[in-house]
Amino acid sequence: MAKVLICDDEAGLRAVIKRYAIFEGHDVTEAGDGMEAIELCRNNTFDIIIMDVMMPELDGFSAVKEIRKFSDTPVIMLSARGEEYDKVLGFEVGVDDYVVKPFSSKEIMLRVGAILRRTEKFSFAKSDDNGHITFEKGEFKVDMTAYKVFIDGIQVDMAPKEYDLLFFLIRNKNIAVPREKIMTEVWGYDYCGDDRTLDTHMKLLRKSLGPYSYLIKTLRGLGYRFDG
Secondary structure, rough: OOOEEOOOOOOHHHHHHHHHHOOOOOEEEEEHHHHHHHHHHHHHHEEEEEOOOOOOOOOOOHHHHHHHOOOOOOOEEOOOOOHHHEEEEEEEHHHOEEOOOOOOHHHHHHHHHHHHHHOOOOOEEEEHHHHHOEEEEEEEEEEOOOOOOEEEEEEEEOOOHHHHHHHHHOOOOOOOOEEEHHHHHHOOOOOOOOHHHHHHHHHHHHHHHHHHHHEEEOOOOOOEEEEE
């Protein structure tokens, strides 16, 4: 889904966050200090950075300040201190979110997901002249901002969950997405319904897409993939 840079001098903490990030489908790169993070950002493009404050060589605040000279990649700052001064300093240098230790990896992933959804920094779509996030393939056009789908110039009416399911698949285009992840992301963390609910909605979505239903591939024993 996204390219994530995790920067922390504690290898154990990096490993825990990395495990959850990979489970969410992200591509993870690690850095052990601020200097390494800066060099990685100069030579690579990341969708989000998770940065610790207290590190050898160069602290997180200084690293973010330097990164901001050439990149606007969103940053989540991790700190053992929750003083207002530290938070203010973080936001002043360009941090997007601030998390105080101890924290759960699930919380970090929820914050990562929230920022990525807000910034829409994916290659799956583009912004039109009105700033709407759109996706196009031939005569199949999707406006995810206005919740509109067009096939051969005709607007297609779909149920709310069909829109949510389609948009999620497009955001993860060309990625094999497990059934459990689709249920979690589209129906919510507390969903405990029948597995057949997904199959039913997928069948309805394919019917709505008509000649473009082929874009949704069933991966037996795993889940689905949107070939965009």
